[in-house]
Amino acid sequence: MNGIIDLRSDTVTRPTDAMRKAMAEAEVGDDVFGEDPTAARLQERVAAMLGFEAALFMPSGVMANEVAIRLWTRPGDEVLCDAHSHVVDYELSGMAALSGVIPRTVTTERGHVTARDVAASKRPRTYFRSEITLLVLENTHNLAGGTVTTAADMQASINAARERGLKVHVDGARLWNAAVALGCGPAELVAGADSAMVTLSKGLCAPVGSILCADRDSIERARRIRKQFGGGMRQIGHLAAAGLVAVDTMVSRLAEDHEKARRLAEIASGAAAVRVTPPETNILFVHLETPKAQTIADRLLAGNIHASVMGDSALRFVTHKDVSLAECEAAGAAFAEASKAI
Numbered sequence: 001m002n003g004i005i006d007l008r009s010d011t012v013t014r015p016t017d018a019m020r021k022a023m024a025e026a027e028v029g030d031d032v033f034g035e036d037p038t039a040a041r042l043q044e045r046v047a048a049m050l051g052f053e054a055a056l057f058m059p060s061g062v063m064a065n066e067v068a069i070r071l072w073t074r075p076g077d078e079v080l081c082d083a084h085s086h087v088v089d090y091e092l093s094g095m096a097a098l099s100g101v102i103p104r105t106v107t108t109e110r111g112h113v114t115a116r117d118v119a120a121s122k123r124p125r126t127y128f129r130s131e132i133t134l135l136v137l138e139n140t141h142n143l144a145g146g147t148v149t150t151a152a153d154m155q156a157s158i159n160a161a162r163e164r165g166l167k168v169h170v171d172g173a174r175l176w177n178a179a180v181a182l183g184c185g186p187a188e189l190v191a192g193a194d195s196a197m198v199t200l201s202k203g204l205c206a207p208v209g210s211i212l213c214a215d216r217d218s219i220e221r222a223r224r225i226r227k228q229f230g231g232g233m234r235q236i237g238h239l240a241a242a243g244l245v246a247v248d249t250m251v252s253r254l255a256e257d258h259e260k261a262r263r264l265a266e267i268a269s270g271a272a273a274v275r276v277t278p279p280e281t282n283i284l285f286v287h288l289e290t291p292k293a294q295t296i297a298d299r300l301l302a303g304n305i306h307a308s309v310m311g312d313s314a315l316r317f318v319t320h321k322d323v324s325l326a327e328c329e330a331a332g333a334a335f336a337e338a339s340k341a342i
Ligand SMILES: Cc1ncc(COP(=O)(O)O)c(C=O)c1O
Pocket: 059, 060, 061, 062, 063, 065, 086, 138, 140, 141, 142, 171, 173, 174, 199, 201, 210
């Protein structure tokens, strides 16, 4: 890509030739009038893949999460979630601004809010304390380093939440990566949840879009909320056509991205004074003993390698279709070199 090995995110991926053709040829209609046949097909396809009754195309993962939070809460409620979940760290306090709720965070090791955390969040029900009404789980977990939560652990937390009377939303922006890493279907990871969102525009390479899944009545309510948030769109079949190619043909190749991250990590871990957590999927964090992340990122960029600075002493590399295995190996070697003598 322009001579740059861009490892900032899997969102930088360009649509494939098959997607561009499908977009050009898509049958479309006005989706605000419920008349776009390609969007309807994609929604049905993804709902079936995830084991839900219905689904709704969203312009972004953030909107899908925020619509779900609005769906399942009332102003004054609290949302149980990991302290570094996407809904906390990267959605501009959207839950407070848009739904009038605040996060009740749990510090976790790998980003997963366990059944035990859910049980521990219980407190006496009394009129002068706000209520936790929603649990948000994130799988894979971005800031924990693309960590995967197994179907058994997802089930345990979902069951614990339901026993407590909480709704459950799964932020599955990279649920596809979790399913491929575990060798299971995505539906197994969200079974029993009230809603789940998956993204088309990350490792699956579609240009735009996430899908929110839930029961049919809740999706009709979500359609109204999406419109209120300004997300009612017209001929989205052009985008949905790329989404269909994404879900039909781009899931199993994610294993290649995981392999690229493993190789990058292996080579990068040869550097002195760094801690490299072996990646479980396509996201790799390297932690430095010195607060020189920006210096290293600048050195890498001088060699045409783009990584994300995640605070003073951490860098993030995300592998994807548009970087080759050889480029990831080169990035690992460049990182080892750049982190010398800092
Ligand atoms: C875990 C997670 N959830 C939600 C999102 C938001 O997706 P979008 O960028 O499409 O709004 C991201 C984006 O990186 C993410 O990593």
